[in-house]
Amino acid sequence: MPLTRTDVDGAIRDAGLRVTESRRAVFDALQEHPHASAEDIHAVVRQRVESTSLQSVYNALGDFAAAGLVRRIEPAGHPMLFELRVDDNHHHLVCTRCGAVEDVDCATGHAPCLVPSDAHGYRVAVAEVTYWGLCASCAADET
Structure with missing residues (x-):
């Protein structure tokens, strides 16, 4: 709203x-x-x-x-x-054909959502994940 x-x-x-x-x-x-x-x-x-x-x-x-x-x-x-949704550590889905972008909630666990296999001494605060694929509309066009 x-x-x-x-x-x-x-x-x-x-x-x-x-x-x-x-x-x-x-x-x-x-x-x-x-x-x-x-x-x-x-x-x-x-x-x-x-x-x-x-x-x-x-x-x-x-x-x-x-x-x-x-x-x-x-x-x-x-x-x-740019987006106004800043109060969480959500990720994004991006369509490789039309460029549409959708929000997707955290992948797993608590923020920063993903734990690296080796943090190399870093204190991780945020994880950025982008899922790439076809949106429903572009995928439907392929059938």
């Missing part, structure tokens, strides 16, 4: 950031389009705030990522994607 205007403004302020029209529009676009690229977000934001540049979208996303409001994911061979 999307956050209200008051909740969005509060989340931005709580992250130590100033609320601006473009930041609010970027946050709203991410609520509507999880796993979106900066370019995709810019296209949505421009419909609401015509003067918003791609650079200002990148700036907002960078500020949000640094403040922990968004998570940046970088599937190999795909543009950097």
Whole structure:
């Protein structure tokens, strides 16, 4: 369920950031389009705030990522994607044909979800797992 205007403004302020029209529009676009690229977000934001540049979208996303409001994911061979689901250590499914991305909960156990066979002295905090394959729609097209 999307956050209200008051909740969005509060989340931005709580992250130590100033609320601006473009930041609010970027946050709203991410609520509507999880796993979106900066370019995709810019296209949505421009419909609401015509003067918003791609650079200002990148700036907002960078500020949000640094403040922990968004998570940046970088599937190999795909543009950097952003999402608001930051409160857990979930993973992703990526379609090798159409590029669709879906969230998938932790693979096993407690965060960081996967335990390396040899941590080499590291204290592991996060595990990033990407499952690659065909989404249901692309798989159906093959039959």
